[in-house]
Amino acid sequence: MLSEYGEKAIEEAKKLGASYADIRIGEILDEVLTIKNGAPEEVKFLQTKGFGVRVIVDGAWGFAASVDINKDEISKVVNRAVSIAKASAKLKRKDIKLSQETVRQDRYETPYKKDPFEVPLEEKLKILFEAERLLAEQSPLIKASYSYYRGFREKKFFMSSEGHRISQTITWCGGGLMAIAVKNGEMQVRSYPASFRGDFSTSGYEFFESLALVENAKNVGQELLKLFEAKKCPSGVTDLILTGDQLALQIHESCGHPTELDRVLGTEADYAGTSFLTPEKLGKFMYGSKHVNIVADATVPGGLGTFGYDDEGTPAKKVYLVKEGLFVGYQSSRETAVELNLGESSGGMRADSPLSLPLIRMTNINLLPGDWKSEEIIEDTKNGVLMMTNRSWSIDDKRINFQFGTEIGWLIKDGSKEEMVKNPTYMGVTPQFWGSCDAVSRDDWKMWGTPNCGKGVPGQVMYVGHGCGTARFRNVRVGLI
Amino acid sequence: MSVERLVEIAEKTVKTVVNLGASQAQASAFLIDNALTRFANSQIHQNVASKNGGIIVKAVLPDKRIGTLRANTLEEAEIEKIAETAIKMAKSAHPNKDFKSLPEPEPWNPIQGAFDSETASCTPDYRAEKVKEAIETAHNKSSIVRAVAGYFSTSSMHFAVANSLGISAHASLTTASMKTTVISEENGSEGFGTAEKYSRHVKDINPVSLAEDAAEKSVKSVKPIKIQPGEYEVVLSPLAVGTIFSYLGYIGFSAVPYQNGSSFVNYFKNQQIFDSKLNVKDDAKDSRTLYMTPIDGEGVPKKMLTLINNGVVSEESICYDSLRAGKEGKKSTGHSVPPITRWFYDVPVPFNIIVEPGDSTIEEMISETKHGIFVTYLHYVNPVEPTKAILTGLTRDGTFLIENGEITKPIVNMRFTDSMLSALRNISLIGKNLEIVEETTVPPMKLNKLRFVGVSAY
Numbered sequence: 027m028l029s030e031y032g033e034k035a036i037e038e039a040k041k042l043g044a045s046y047a048d049i050r051i052g053e054i055l056d057e058v059l060t061i062k063n064g065a066p067e068e069v070k071f072l073q074t075k076g077f078g079v080r081v082i083v084d085g086a087w088g089f090a091a092s093v094d095i096n097k098d099e100i101s102k103v104v105n106r107a108v109s110i111a112k113a114s115a116k117l118k119r120k121d122i123k124l125s126q127e128t129v130r131q132d133r134y135e136t137p138y139k140k141d142p143f144e145v146p147l148e149e150k151l152k153i154l155f156e157a158e159r160l161l162a163e164q165s166p167l168i169k170a171s172y173s174y175y176r177g178f179r180e181k182k183f184f185m186s187s188e189g190h191r192i193s194q195t196i197t198w199c200g201g202g203l204m205a206i207a208v209k210n211g212e213m214q215v216r217s218y219p220a221s222f223r224g225d226f227s228t229s230g231y232e233f234f235e236s237l238a239l240v241e242n243a244k245n246v247g248q249e250l251l252k253l254f255e256a257k258k259c260p261s262g263v264t265d266l267i268l269t270g271d272q273l274a275l276q277i278h279e280s281c282g283h284p285t286e287l288d289r290v291l292g293t294e295a296d297y298a299g300t301s302f303l304t305p306e307k308l309g310k311f312m313y314g315s316k317h318v319n320i321v322a323d324a325t326v327p328g329g330l331g332t333f334g335y336d337d338e339g340t341p342a343k344k345v346y347l348v349k350e351g352l353f354v355g356y357q358s359s360r361e362t363a364v365e366l367n368l369g370e371s372s373g374g375m376r377a378d379s380p381l382s383l384p385l386i387r388m389t390n391i392n393l394l395p396g397d398w399k400s401e402e403i404i405e406d407t408k409n410g411v412l413m414m415t416n417r418s419w420s421i422d423d424k425r426i427n428f429q430f431g432t433e434i435g436w437l438i439k440d441g442s443k444e445e446m447v448k449n450p451t452y453m454g455v456t457p458q459f460w461g462s463c464d465a466v467s468r469d470d471w472k473m474w475g476t477p478n479c480g481k482g483v484p485g486q487v488m489y490v491g492h493g494c495g496t497a498r499f500r501n502v503r504v505g506l507i
Numbered sequence: 508m509s510v511e512r513l514v515e516i517a518e519k520t521v522k523t524v525v526n527l528g529a530s531q532a533q534a535s536a537f538l539i540d541n542a543l544t545r546f547a548n549s550q551i552h553q554n555v556a557s558k559n560g561g562i563i564v565k566a567v568l569p570d571k572r573i574g575t576l577r578a579n580t581l582e583e584a585e586i587e588k589i590a591e592t593a594i595k596m597a598k599s600a601h602p603n604k605d606f607k608s609l610p611e612p613e614p615w616n617p618i619q620g621a622f623d624s625e626t627a628s629c630t631p632d633y634r635a636e637k638v639k640e641a642i643e644t645a646h647n648k649s650s651i652v653r654a655v656a657g658y659f660s661t662s663s664m665h666f667a668v669a670n671s672l673g674i675s676a677h678a679s680l681t682t683a684s685m686k687t688t689v690i691s692e693e694n695g696s697e698g699f700g701t702a703e704k705y706s707r708h709v710k711d712i713n714p715v716s717l718a719e720d721a722a723e724k725s726v727k728s729v730k731p732i733k734i735q736p737g738e739y740e741v742v743l744s745p746l747a748v749g750t751i752f753s754y755l756g757y758i759g760f761s762a763v764p765y766q767n768g769s770s771f772v773n774y775f776k777n778q779q780i781f782d783s784k785l786n787v788k789d790d791a792k793d794s795r796t797l798y799m800t801p802i803d804g805e806g807v808p809k810k811m812l813t814l815i816n817n818g819v820v821s822e823e824s825i826c827y828d829s830l831r832a833g834k835e836g837k838k839s840t841g842h843s844v845p846p847i848t849r850w851f852y853d854v855p856v857p858f859n860i861i862v863e864p865g866d867s868t869i870e871e872m873i874s875e876t877k878h879g880i881f882v883t884y885l886h887y888v889n890p891v892e893p894t895k896a897i898l899t900g901l902t903r904d905g906t907f908l909i910e911n912g913e914i915t916k917p918i919v920n921m922r923f924t925d926s927m928l929s930a931l932r933n934i935s936l937i938g939k940n941l942e943i944v945e946e947t948t949v950p951p952m953k954l955n956k957l958r959f960v961g962v963s964a965y
Binding site: 065067078424 | 575
């Protein structure tokens with residue numbers, strides 16, 4: 027049936043003058059569970075379905091989408107997309123060209139052991155209630171305690187006028203804990219295993235089980251309470267060690283976004299901004315130190331940005347963005363690859379629903395492991411601060427000047443992790459910061475999943491991954507509040 | 508599909524859920540048509556339209572087990588299945604001890620002027636024509652204008668809410684918006700300028716005036732100088748003021764952070780924390796707000812809330828939906844977010860913030876500034892410490908040095924990190940003209956000081 031709908035859309039688009047057309051027909055199932063203060067705050071099941079048609083007519087793009095999947099609606103939507111493209115063509119400077127890609131007819135499914143949508147709701151809620159109870163009972167100072175679960179499945183069928191026929195089923199799940207405590211007007215927060223509802227992976231329910239929320243709940247609550255006794259993070263310039271859960275967001279903001287080629291070419295100038303990594307820097311600019319190797323890798327098992335094909339039918343790839351500190355690559359699409367004569371797309375075109383237009387989005391942006399053990403990095407640091415778990419973030423429109431806050435930190439003195447500090451913050455300038463990176467760990471490297479990356483107008487929210495461990499940065503300004 | 512049909516679907520869904528054993532049920536049916544023409548490098552590069560609709564169902568069992576389901580369909584034949592799934596979810600859940608009841612019906616009246624049929628029927632050709640006018644105007648402004656970017660968007664939204672206690676209400680509204688960002692370049696130095704306009708009426712959007720404003724800022728922004736971080740007087744455009752109040756709404760005036768103890772309102776109730784000139788309300792029925800709706804996402808009539816009264820916040824400043832109100836034995840203020848956003852918000856927030864005007868113009872604010880900064884836009888703002896309303900973010904798209912009452916030079920974008928309790932404690936002047944900036948309607952403002960902690964590196 028999907029193939030029949032697809033054929034109809036492509037055929038009608040061609041009749042109406044489209045030189046290229048594609049259609050994505052999809053359905054998303056999203057199970058969201060939240061326990062707060064002993065009550066089920068969210069027991070939600072969200073279903074999104076529909077289709078989106080993308081056409082090139084008279085050398086310009088048009089896109090239209092609808093939730094009603096039937097033949098009449100497909101005709102209406104194709105007509106709408108074509109008339110939109112014709113309007114676009116009135117204001118084009120040149121015709122859209124797409125890079126050559128091998129036509130594929132394939133299927134892809136996220137591998138997993140336990141299907142998250144087959145595990146009874148009661149079983150998930152039992153874990154969440156128990157974990158949240160253990161977290162909450164650590165102290166009456168805890169005003170709000172949360173446990174989270176989310177299971178996600180996207181089924182999509184992609185067909186193009188070039189002959190692509192690709193079916194995919196992407197499945198991911200995960201969860202976490204978070205608590206807010208207040209003492210004498212001071213608020214502190216602690217999350218596990220990462221902020222913003224936890225950690226997520228393209229895996230089965232076994233990933234959620236591996237997070238061991240119940241086993242970790244007590245420790246999260248106790249660490250939260252210790253923050254009230256901790257000193258404020260001192261202000262000054264010192265060595266900074268970031269653990270993976272914070273480093274993931276640092277990579278996301280200061281390497282992931284600025285290497286998106288649509289930003290670089292100015293098409294996000296009105297909203298997210300542009301990028302300091304302009305085309306003349308490609309292959310010439312030292313982004314970081316020789317310890318910094320960063321890839322966009324949609325093939326890594328378990329990565330939240332792992333799939334078979336992007337939403338233009340380009341197969342998942344591993345592409346270097348930074349190699350031994352040198353800026354060497356962009357995340358691209360078929361259209362932007364032509365703009366810069368890159369030869370082929372990096373395979374990063376993704377839409378957050380069948381109703382949305384694909385944009386260049388991160389897949390898994392990973393800082394490759396170095397030679398250090400995380401403990402060795404601490405032992406090798408004379409004076410510094412170790413920071414963990416994001417609490418606040420901000421970066422400018424070219425992705426240069428950033429400021430991050432974390433939930434917790436520790437002073438490092440003479441190679442030892444000592445006093446806990448609260449309200450840690452740091453700021454920096456992207457190439458200087460990554461240029462000061464002199465140690466990257468191997469032993470604690472893992473994939474972190476972020477399901478809430480925002481981009482585009484109309485806004486879209488995408489699920490992306492970041493592989494990293496622990497890293498050290500020299501002479502960083504810390505303690506801003 | 509008419510809004511009356513959405514009412515029928517919502518009511519039928521409620522009956523079906525109750526017939527399957529729910530003690531209470533709520534359903535909202537929605538239909539949204541969005542169209543957006545986006546441009547960059549002085550050409551259209553993304554041009555999209557989508558029709559989205561569906562039903563959101565809440566099933567409550569007698570022991571307060573609750574299941575919620577959103578389905579992207581308005582087919583009557585699907586209602587039975589949707590209702591069964593919601594009941595199944597509720598049966599698997601635990602009782603929610605915080606739940607008291609779905610809201611009781613209250614009188615409500617449709618709002619005149621919220622829906623504009625011209626906006627709803629706007630064509631891609633019309634949007635393309637207006638985009639063309641903006642691009643041509645910007646390029647005609649100066650030969651150093653290199654590229655024009657932005658978007659022109661039109662939307663129509665209908666939703667209906669019914670519940671088993673007798674609520675049956677509906678709303679229809681339209682929005683139109685345009686943003687124009689102009690990039691100039693001279694001798695390798697870039698300048699940026701931006702302007703935005705929001706209205707319920709597409710004919711209110713004037714691309715020429717937006718492009719002129721953005722281009723002027725852009726052309727004047729090339730070759731910026733760096734100034735030292737520190738505390739400065741600031742003149743904030745409505746775009747910058749809107750961003751600040753949007754964040755204050757989210758971190759301060761919602762019942763969720765308030766009940767969590769993370770809102771600044773928890774700690775500064777009934778104190779003079781803001782300048783006494785500052786008066787802010789949330790009022791969805793005020794024609795000056797963009798998202799005019801008579802009801803919220805639960806069908807509760809929207810209540811006008813005073814968020815800041817002569818610089819003072821109080822318990823009366825907090826926005827509630829029925830769940831959060833029930834926790835405190837209160838009634839909902841009508842702040843459950845309607846199903847007109849793409850995402851399924853479950854946190855009550857003020858969506859119709861209006862900062863009352865003063866009597867100044869931006870020119871007067873600049874002329875009364877000895878050594879300060881004019882800020883067009885604040886970028887990537889985020890809360891650092893919500894209990895003290897500390898925000899961080901960067902200036903963007905037109906940041907200028909003011910010396911002895913005049914704008915003298917463009918400056919490199921700067922990062923601010925400051926408590927809004929401090930920044931808004933000493934408001935020197937409030938503008939007399941209000942602008943809609945998404946969910947806020949705000950004037951320009953002159954603050955005596957804002958703390959800047961860093962400078963961008965370009």
